[in-house]
Each structure stands twice: as C-alpha cells, then as structure tokens.
Amino acid sequence: MTSSPMSIATLIIGPVVLAGLGTLFGLIYLGMDRKLVAHMQGRIGPPIVQPFRDVEKLLMKESIIPDGSITQLFKFAPFMCLIGAAVLLLYIPLFGQPALLGRSGDAIVVIYLLIIPALGLVLAGFASSSPYATVGAQREMVVMMSYEFPLAMTIVAIAWRIGFVTDASPFMLSTIAAYPIWGLVGPLGVIGTLLLLFVLMVVTPGELSKIPFDMAEAETELAGGLLVEYSGRNLAMFYVANAIKAFAIVSLIVALFFPYNLSPAIGIAAAAPAFVVDALFFLVKVFVIMFICVMLVRAGAARFKIDQASRFYLVAMTLVSLVGLILIGLDLVI
Numbered sequence: 001m002t003s004s005p006m007s008i009a010t011l012i013i014g015p016v017v018l019a020g021l022g023t024l025f026g027l028i029y030l031g032m033d034r035k036l037v038a039h040m041q042g043r044i045g046p047p048i049v050q051p052f053r054d055v056e057k058l059l060m061k062e063s064i065i066p067d068g069s070i071t072q073l074f075k076f077a078p079f080m081c082l083i084g085a086a087v088l089l090l091y092i093p094l095f096g097q098p099a100l101l102g103r104s105g106d107a108i109v110v111i112y113l114l115i116i117p118a119l120g121l122v123l124a125g126f127a128s129s130s131p132y133a134t135v136g137a138q139r140e141m142v143v144m145m146s147y148e149f150p151l152a153m154t155i156v157a158i159a160w161r162i163g164f165v166t167d168a169s170p171f172m173l174s175t176i177a178a179y180p181i182w183g184l185v186g187p188l189g190v191i192g193t194l195l196l197l198f199v200l201m202v203v204t205p206g207e208l209s210k211i212p213f214d215m216a217e218a219e220t221e222l223a224g225g226l227l228v229e230y231s232g233r234n235l236a237m238f239y240v241a242n243a244i245k246a247f248a249i250v251s252l253i254v255a256l257f258f259p260y261n262l263s264p265a266i267g268i269a270a271a272a273p274a275f276v277v278d279a280l281f282f283l284v285k286v287f288v289i290m291f292i293c294v295m296l297v298r299a300g301a302a303r304f305k306i307d308q309a310s311r312f313y314l315v316a317m318t319l320v321s322l323v324g325l326i327l328i329g330l331d332l333v334i
Contacts, residue, residue, distance in 0.1 A: 128229040
C-alpha cells in the first residue's frame, strides 16, 4: 500500500516539529521549576527564560575533549541522549492529539525508549577520563535498574485491566486514552489506581535525576558527576535532552492516567478552537504533575544515598505497585 503525500510529509516534518515543541516547552518548564523552587526556598531565582540563555551560551563555547577519554564514545553519548529523548515524543500523545507514531508503538516501546537517554548518560560517564564521572555512571546504572521494575509493573497493571473491556491492544496508548482507567474500576480499583499513579510520580524524579535522586550528579560530592568533563555544544545537548525527557515522561503520566480533553466537556466542536483548548489543557495538566512530583519534592527533600534510593525503588515502590495491581484485580472479581 502506497503512502499519500500528506502522510509522507507528516512523517518527515512531524518529528522535527515535535522535537522543537518538546525543546521549547521542556525549557520553559525547566525555567519555571528553577523559579518556583527558588521562591519556595526563600530565594529570588533566575528568570524563567534562563534555560534558553544557558543553551545559547553553551552553544557558543568550545567542546573540550579531555585527555584519556574514549573520544568517539565521548562525542556520541550526547547525540544518543538527545535523539533518544526526542524519539520519545513520537510515541506519546501530546497536546490532546494522538501520538505521531501511535499505531507503530505502545507503552512497552516507551519504557524501552526511556532507557536510552539514561544509557547515554552512563556511556558519557564511562567514556570520560574522570573518576567522578565513572562513579556517577555507576550510580546512574543502579538507580536506572531500580526504578524500571515498578515503572513497568504500573504500566502492565493498567493495560491488564483495560484488556478486559476491549479486544484492541491494551498496551497501545490510543487504547488507554479511549478507555480511561478511572471509568473501569470501582472503589478498590480507584485506590489501586491511585497507588499506581503515586508510584509513577515517584519514579519521575528518579528518571530525571532530580532531588532526592540526583546521586549521579551530586555537585557537592562528585563535582557534577556524569557530565563533569563535558562543555560547550556537547553539554548543551545533554541539557536540552534532559528538558525534553522531563516533558515526555510527565506527558506519559497524563496519557496513562488523565487522557481527557476539555473541548468535548465545554461543547467546542470546531477543529481549530478545540485544538487550542485541548492543547492548553494538556499543558496545564503537565505543569500540575510536574509541580507536584518534581518541584515540590526538589524544594523540600534532601538527597538520598545510593543504597537508600535503590531500596526505596526496588522494595518500597515495587510493593506499592504490587498492592495497586492486587487491588485492581480484587476490584475485578468483587
């Protein structure tokens, strides 16, 4: 079957547009994060546009390759991290619209794609010649392996419950959007779903290496850790990739738990106004979730030790996600 010119153009232009929008809103939310956390801690903080200034400054600086590093891997790691984060946007519904590649991937694909930026950071640490970066890479690997299991269990639990009400693939994010989990469960299931939402929101700062899970960077201990040897354009790519990944993973939470649009509720049927309303509503949902699970936690928490973080995810969050799955299962049979 041949593709229409419109679909070909969409597949070519769409990823570029999504990468640009992901960068734009990722940096805006990063600026809001820094500003609001500063106010919560009694500081003035930088202006919201500061992340854009940081990227501009880094792009004008020289990228220094340290002696003793594995040069090719050192240069490849920023591209791997940035591309991995940008590809995430192709599979996650954004701005109240279906994902660009929604028919070609599902939630399991997203789980695998979330690993790529983290692996890029690990590769960057090991490719550097600094012992600080090596320690940071080891810590990043430990945290990554710790949060993957509760993350996967949360998504599997939602898909498993949706599988009882439709013959469509329950792991497709489009199917999850069509059958919101809150409308499928009773009181026990609601409690279980709230536990799964809690787990995913707790996993988010670990995915983003934010306080209290920033052991891999730990400026006071490792002088920047993973990225201590990076500068210039290479460091700018990591900076942008982190902003895009933050936007993507919070958008995933919206897609899994809050896949609602506002335009049908307020009776807007025209395509253009409906898109604007739904896009703004989506951005508000992203901000609220990011404020709760990243900004508030970063303002009030202290850094975990690496063994504490690992036990927290492998034991505590795994048990919470398991309880959530059991409650959803009990809700199904009662």
